[in-house]
Amino acid sequence: MKIALLGYGKMGKVIERIALERGHEIVLKKDEFNTYDGLENADVAIDFSVPTAAVPNISACFNTGIPVVSGTTGWLADYDNMIALCNEKKGGFISTSNFSLGVNIFFGLNEYLAKMMATLDTYKVSMEEIHHIHKLDAPSGTAISLAKGVIENSHYANWTLENPQANEIHIEAIREGEVPGTHTVTYQSEVDTIEIKHTAHNREGFALGAVIAAEWLAGKQGIFTMKDVLNIN
Incomplete structure (x- = not known):
């Protein structure tokens, strides 16, 4: 699976390592200094950025037809707008405060x-x-x-x-x-x-959960939660 990493701080680097260990390929490492070039090649995107970057990142994914899992917090004032855009573009979306x-x-x-x-x-x-x-x-x-x-x-x-x-x-x-x-x-x-x-003892649990969510979301349309990913009723 080809993954775009939106946000390449400490969490992004842990996600990268776990994704590579699970046999995936990273096609984009987006930070504040580069563009979205390569996003179109991804099967799914994982957003662990900062509150000010979350909406542009998620919007770019929906507008490019790439499903996205987002673990960024602090941007939920715009959540309804992102849900509307996801529905308009028939995107795939999982947003949660914690993927662990x-x-x-x-x-x-x-x-x-x-x-x-x-x-x-x-x-x-x-x-x-x-x-x-x-x-x-x-x-x-x-x-x-x-x-x-x-x-x-x-x-x-x-x-x-x-x-x-x-x-x-x-x-x-x-x-x-x-x-x-x-x-x-x-x-x-x-x-x-x-x-x-x-x-939490380290960031590993957050990163592993995000990669598992991305694996589950790839190829799907709709708005989902971790309850869907883990089949928790």
């Missing part, structure tokens, strides 16, 4: 726990996410996805980085060192605490 196979299992656990806790008013839910100091957005896209998972399965209506109201989930975003990503969901009452946690 373990994190996507964690998403499922989070939703299941939220359903179990929905009627227990004595517990208050909160979240903490820790990432490296280079991360540009806060809270992380993964934390936002976790919050949405709770909101869709409970009485909570929103999340906040500030002091929460009764129907808001407080997210604490911490930036320190070179932490790849740690996410904790906590339900606390006066008598006990229930906690689920995912800790």
Whole structure:
């Protein structure tokens, strides 16, 4: 399979290595200094860039007829526009805050726990996410996805980085060192605490999940999620 890498930072280089190990070919390594020459030769594109580059990258893929998986976060104000363009161009698209196979299992656990806790008013839910100091957005896209998972399965209506109201989930975003990503969901009452946690040890899991998603998406049209890729109901 021929892959275009849109974004060639630390994650892009890990994705490149894993893709080559799995027998694929890299036909474009796009960064801020070069063009999209070679994109038309790709079977699929993988976008791990920065928030300001995500929309141009994804648009270029749809306009060229190349399906794209995007792990860039911080650009979701334009998400609906990209969905509309994907549908218009009959493109293929997977956009997620986290391609890690373990994190996507964690998403499922989070939703299941939220359903179990929905009627227990004595517990208050909160979240903490820790990432490296280079991360540009806060809270992380993964934390936002976790919050949405709770909101869709409970009485909570929103999340906040500030002091929460009764129907808001407080997210604490911490930036320190070179932490790849740690996410904790906590339900606390006066008598006990229930906690689920995912800790990434390196970037390998994100990169492997992105390549697996690209392998699955190649040749397909439509808008999909990692639940489709992993056949998680």
